[in-house]
Amino acid sequence: MMKDEVKPVRQPHRRLSPNLEAVVRVEIAKLMDVVIIFPISDSKWVSPTQVVPKKGRMTVVSNEKNELIPMRTVTG
DSSP states (O other), X not given: XXXXXXXXXXXXXXXXXXXXXXHHHHHHHHHHHTTSSOOOSSOSOBOOXXXXXXXXXXXXXXXXXOOOBOOOOOOO
């Protein structure tokens, strides 16, 4: 539960390399197809995706305190 005095944070977009962007788009499409994630267009909270490629999974850091938030997709 969030405290009432917490204000939403919108962080700026960070560009990805074209190769990495293509990989991220494919992974996002897979997760959307199985309804693990879904688009939200009116969120007051926005954080850039930081992709860390690893064998068989993808870890995303998306926190203003640089805390690691594990979001893993097992691909094999």
